[in-house]
Structure formats: structure tokens, C-alpha cells
């Protein structure tokens with residue numbers, strides 16, 4: 341419940357819409373019950389008046405007023421139902437939109453250190469299906485529960501004016517249907533409802549894996565085996581869903597049984613009251629019809645409570661992500677006062693120094709307590725403008741070192757300095773403005789070439805764009821494309837070759853024009869000619885910049901000042 345309370349607090353900014361929806365649902369429920377009750381009374385009273393007239397007696401019976409009231413209630417019910425749907429859905433969309441932007445805000449400090457450890461399908465599932473599942477919290481749980489609670493009290497009080505015994509018995513049965521039955525079915529359905537959330541998320545992860553790796557699956561003739569497994573998974577989900585649906589059907593049947601028993605009881609008690617002269621004939625019908633209509637209030641509750649477990653599980657899964665602690669501790673900004681007397685103190689961050697000498701002091705790092713050290717006591721000085729290459733076997737910790745320089749993670753021991761100041765003192769986002777990154781997997785987005793370039797500098801002019809394109813050696817390629825820079829690169833850049841994608845990333849690096857270049861195997865996967873071109877372009881571009889490059893390629897070592905070797909997280913100059 342703690343998780344649901346948490347999300348209910350996020351509903352607060354939309355409370356006017358939410359309250360409006362509940363009010364309309366209440367009015368509709370009231371109109372619906374009143375319509376059936378009044379109609380029952382009206383038909384019976386008219387019949388009785390007719391019988392009295394047949395007997396030759398005179399009776400004054402006003403048909404006009406109840407007929408008009410019935411019309412008014414019927415119109416109110418229809419309009420109320422329409423309004424309720426519009427307002428409750430608007431409220432839900434607003435709440436979900438609010439939760440989505442809150443969720444994105446929570447993700448920002450987790451990128452990239454923490455989120456890189458999560459599977460993208462899992463994260464996607466939490467962002468979409470789990471947040472969507474929260475719509476039930478208001479639509480299927482909160483609103484019907486409030487309407488049922490107020491409605492049951494209202495009906496019981498109303499009935500008490502006509503027949504206190506029937507009112508008491510009906511109130512009791514309604515309470516059983518509104519509280520006890522949903523509670524029982526919540527207990528019975530909890531495991532299945534939770535299971536289906538987890539299975540559906542895993543199913544999505546596997547589907548995404550399959551789509552992304554389709555070419556490899558076909559090449560390894562593993563597609564059939566993979567899709568069979570997915571089929572088995574789907575069968576498992578269908579079985580659990582079938583069990584859940586069966587439980588839903590039983591809960592509906594149970595509520596129906598209760599309503600019929602209550603009706604039988606109300607009929608019997610009304611007949612006795614009529615015989616004893618405590619109720620008129622028409623009022624007996626009124627009471628019985630009111631009892632029939634009242635069960636509409638509680639019918640959705642057992643299924644809603646069965647859904648509660650699903651909603652709770654989804655809420656927990658969302659919070660598991662947002663409760664992750666960031667990989668880096670937020671900058672405290674603590675800084676002793678400067679000799680001039682000026683100081684920042686707690687809560688402030690130092691402005692970037694304007695110089696770009698990098699230094700690592702006895703840096704050690706591990707990804708988690710369960711893992712061994714990936715970097716061991718590394719000390720390295722890279723003066724502004726120096727070009728450094730790091731070589732070493734796979735898994736020796738080269739990429740990790742680059743990530744520590746950019747503060748994706750904080751070292752376990754030691755410190756990383758920029759112009760002599762610990763990088764923890766700078767705002768992490770501002771710090772990133774110092775770095776231009778080119779890696780073996782620079783991401784291209786499903787957008788045009790131009791949009792991919794503008795990512796680095798949204799306000800770049802056409803001249804700047806053309807200069808970057810030219811410097812990255814993309815001029816000919818773009819010249820041949822009918823749509824030029826407006827060409828769509830497809831999802832993850834599938835419509836361009838590896839070399840072209842790397843050049844687009846290179847042009848992005850030019851546009852950002854950061855003072856420190858972090859290059860992580862920038863030519864991996866490229867042919868010899870392209871590799872030479874990329875290195876030549878990089879050497880030219882990086883002339884006055886600080887460069888830290890990881891590479892396996894001999895060709896990349898010609899333009900750097902120092903080459904270091906890395907083995908088992910230990911660095912030595914070669």
C-alpha cells in the first residue's frame with residue numbers, strides 16, 4: 341500500500357479533475373438508482389390507481405410529475421455517464437502524463453552509471469506498461485470505491501425512511517458485497533495478478549531481444565528455437581491470465597448471487613410489511629427496485645480489488661527504478677573560501693575552471709561490492725593540449741577509466757581533478773560540456789542526419805553544419821543523397837553503413853567543439869582506408885585539444901604524445 345500512497349500523492353496537482361470525475365460518477369449513480377426506484381414506484385402506483393378506478397372508486401393520481409421526473413432522471417443519467425467518462429479519462433491522462441514526466445526527471449541522475457546495468461526492454465516496460473497500469477488506481481479503484489461508499493450510505497438512509505428492517509438487511513448485504521467479497525478475491529487473485537505483471541514484462545524483454553537480434557538469429561538458424569521458447573512463454577501467460585479471468589467471473593457470479601439473495605429477502609420483507617400495513621403497495625415496489633439498483637454500486641469492486649495487486653506490483657516496479665541511488669553522489673559544492681575571502685560553501689558548485697588539465701590521483705574503482713577492482717591505484721597526469729592513448733587487452737578497464745574521467749562513476753578511492761580541482765565539485769551536467777565523446781557505439785537516433793547533428797549544437801547555423809560535414813568527410817556521401825541532410829537514418833542508424841554512422845558521429849563531435857576529446861576505439865569496425873581518414877580528421881581537429889583515446893589500432897598511435905598500457909586495471913607508460 342505504501343507504493344500506492346506514494347503515487348496518490350503525485351495525483352495532487354490534478355485533484356480538481358479527479359474530484360470532478362468522482363462527483364459526476366456519483367451523480368450518475370444517483371440518477372440511475374433514482375430512475376429505477378421511481379419507475380418501479382410509478383408503474384406500481386399507476387397500476388394500483390387503475391385497479392381502484394376499475395372498482396368504480398375515484399382516486400386523484402398525478403401522472404405528470406413522476407413522468408417528468410423519470411424523463412429528467414433518464415436524461416441526467418445519460419448526460420452524467422457521458423460527462424463522467426470524459427472527465428475521468430481526462431483526469432487519468434493528466435495523471436499519467438504527470439507521472440511520466442516525474443519518472444523521466446527521476447531517471448536523469450541515474451544516467452548513465454545506473455541505467456546502463458538495466459536491460460532496455462525492462463526499462464521500457466516499466467516506463468510504459470507499468471505506468472499505464474496505474475490508470476486503474478483512479479479509474480477502477482479510487483473512483484468506484486468512493487462512489488460505492490457514499491452510495492451505500494445514501495441508499496441505506498433512504499430505505500430507512502420506508503422500511504428500517506429492509507434498510508438494515510440491505511445495508512449489511514451491500515457491505516458484504518463491497519468489502520468482504522473484494523477482500524476475499526483480492527487475496528485469491530493476488531499471486532496471479534502479480535505474476536502476470538512480471539511475466540508480461542519478461543515477455544516484452546524477450547520480444548525486444550528477438551527483434552533486435554533477428555539477423556543473428558536467422559544467421560545462426562536459431563530463430564525457430566527462439567520463437568518456440570517465446571511461444572511457451574506466451575502459453576504460460578495465457579494459462580495464468582485464464583486463471584485470473586476465471587476468478588473474475590467467479591467474483592462477478594458471487595456478487596450477482598448476493599444481489600439476488602438480497603432481492604429475495606427484500607421482496608419477502610416488503611410483502612410482510614405490506615400485509616402488516618406498514619408499507620403501501622407502491623412503496624413496496626419502490627423499496628424492492630431501489631434494492632435492485634443499489635447493487636450496481638458494488639458490482640465493479642471485486643474485480644477492481646483483484647486488479648489492486650497488479651497495480652501495486654506495477655507501482656513497486658516503477659519505484660524500484662526511481663529509488664536507485666545515483667552512481668555518483670550529488671556535488672556538494674563544498675569549497676573552502678578563497679584567499680580573496682570569496683567562497684561557495686555547501687550547496688554551491690564551483691564554476692568550470694576554464695583550463696583543461698586532467699589528473700588522476702591513485703584512483704581505484706569497482707562496479708559493485710560483489711565484484712573485484714576494475715581499476716587499481718591509477719595515477720595519470722594529462723596536461724591541457726596533451727594527447728594520450730591507452731592500449732590493453734579486452735576487459736582490462738580502459739573504458740571504465742574514460743567513464744571515471746567524465747564522472748559517470750565516482751572512484752572508490754583517489755580523485756579525478758580538472759585543472760587541479762576535484763571534479764566532484766562541479767555540476768555533473770556542466771562538467772559534460774568539457775567533453776566531446778566518440779565511441780565505437782556512438783548512438784544515431786531515428787531521425788534525419790541533420791537532427792542527429794543538431795543534437796550536439798541545437799542552434800548551429802547552416803555554415804557550421806556544412807563545415808562539420810566537410811571536416812568529417814561526409815560531403816560526398818551527403819551530396820549523393822537525394823534528400824541530403826534531411827535523409828532519415830532509420831532506427832539506430834540502420835540505413836547508413838558503419839563507416840558513415842561513425843562520420844556522422846564525428847561531425848557531431850566537431851559541432852560540439854569541446855576542449856577535451858574522449859575517444860573510445862573510435863575506428864573500431866572500420867576498414868583501413870576509412871580508419872586512416874577518421875584518424876587524419878581527428879588529428880587535425882584535435883590539434884589544440886586535450887585527448888584521451890582508447891584504441892587497439894596501431895594506426896591511431898602516430899599522432900599522440902604518450903601511449904599507456906593497461907592490464908588488469910593497472911596502468912603503465914609504454
Ligand SMILES: Nc1ncnc2c1ncn2[C@@H]1O[C@H](COP(=O)(O)OP(=O)(O)OP(=O)(O)O)[C@@H](O)[C@H]1O
Nearest residue numbers: 456457707714732733734735736737738739740741
Ligand atoms: N556496468 C558494468 N557493471 C559491472 N561490470 C562492468 C560494467 N562495465 C564493465 N564491467 C566490467 O569491468 C571490466 C572492465 O571493463 P571495460 O569495459 O572497462 O574494459 P575495456 O578494457 O574497455 O574492454 P574492451 O577493450 O573490451 O572494451 C570488465 O571485466 C567488465 O566486465
